Amino acid sequence: MLRTVNRVLIGLVGLSLLVLGGSVLAVGLGVDPPSWWIHDGKHDVLLSDAERTRWNDESWWWPTVIAALALVVLLTLWWLTAVLRRRRLTEVRVNTGDGEGALLRGRALEGVLASDAGRLDGVQRAQARLKGRPDAPETHVHLHLEPHADPGTTLNYLTEESLAHARNSAGLESLPAEVRMTAVKHKAERVS
Known part of the structure; x- marks a missing residue:
């Protein structure tokens, strides 16, 4: 919009x-x-002289x-x-454990998170986007669910598997997430 x-x-x-x-x-x-x-x-x-100086005598x-x-x-x-202003996070600081650290491309982490979430049962398509700061990223995940999918179970698997895997892989203390789920609409088909 x-x-x-x-x-x-x-x-x-x-x-x-x-x-x-x-x-x-x-x-x-x-x-x-x-x-x-x-x-x-x-x-x-x-602008003529008259147009230019018309209001000069007024104090306002x-x-x-x-x-x-x-x-x-x-x-x-x-x-x-x-x-x-950038809408996406381009890099994430990864704690490598040696005190130096490394930078991970934000799009790479988004892609892995989306593909990992897309493999969950009942998820037709998944999208992920990172926001926030490089040392404290936040993720926004949008899941398109099949009609048979249970949203509670899907959310549970997403937080325990996909988000936990991304957080642990990047060495982050926390990875706050906003998850949106929408049902996929299918066209009605005539069965004969």
């Missing part, structure tokens, strides 16, 4: 900037603008302009950090 909203907003802002900038550039290069356009021709300025004008621009900058920085 967030990815879709992000793409739509970027597309709308980009399209509006392209149309506005392209039209100003076209008028500046000598293209005759339509009668409803805000600028008359090639030698017209974007400059603080309002500065506050609005500061708000735009803060919202832009917030959006940029939200876009650039």
